[in-house]
Amino acid sequence: MHTEPHPAGVTAVHRTVADVMETAGPQACDDMTVEVALSVMTSARTGHLLVCDDSGLWIGLVTQAQLATARDSSAYSDRVQLRDILGDRGPFTSPVTTMSEAAHMMRHSHVDALPVVDGHGSALGVLAPAG
Numbered sequence: 001m002h003t004e005p006h007p008a009g010v011t012a013v014h015r016t017v018a019d020v021m022e023t024a025g026p027q028a029c030d031d032m033t034v035e036v037a038l039s040v041m042t043s044a045r046t047g048h049l050l051v052c053d054d055s056g057l058w059i060g061l062v063t064q065a066q067l068a069t070a071r072d073s074s075a076y077s078d079r080v081q082l083r084d085i086l087g088d089r090g091p092f093t094s095p096v097t098t099m100s101e102a103a104h105m106m107r108h109s110h111v112d113a114l115p116v117v118d119g120h121g122s123a124l125g126v127l128a129p130a131g
Helices: 034-044 064-072 099-109
Strands: 027-029 048-052 058-063 114-117 123-127
Touching: 027 034, 034 048, 034 064, 048 123, 058 064, 058 114, 099 114
Parallel strands: 027 048
Antiparallel strands: 048 058, 114 123
C-alpha cells in the first residue's frame, strides 16, 4: 500500500483511505480511444486511468495491461473507445473506509488499484501500492 506519515492524532489503526490515497491523477472520458489512453498513461507515468462519463462521474478504472490486451485483440480497431472495453466497474471504496477494510477488499478482489469515490460518484483518487 502507498504509505505516508499520518496526520497528528491519527493512529495506524484508525487510518482511513483518505489519509493515504493518491489524489485523482489523470482521468479519461469514456469516449477516449484506447490509443490515446495508452499515450496519456505513458505521459503520466501511471499504470491506470480513472474513467468518467460525460457528466464527470466515475464509471471505471482501466489498467495499462487491459488496454494492451484490447489493442492486441483481433477485434481491435483505432476507433475502440474505453467504454467499449470497460465492462463491470469493479470494486471501489469511500474515503472514510479504514485502511484495513480497503486492504482486505483489494486482496479479495485481486486488484492493484482501488478507485476512491465520494457519495455522489465523483472520483477523488486511487488507493494503490507505492511504486
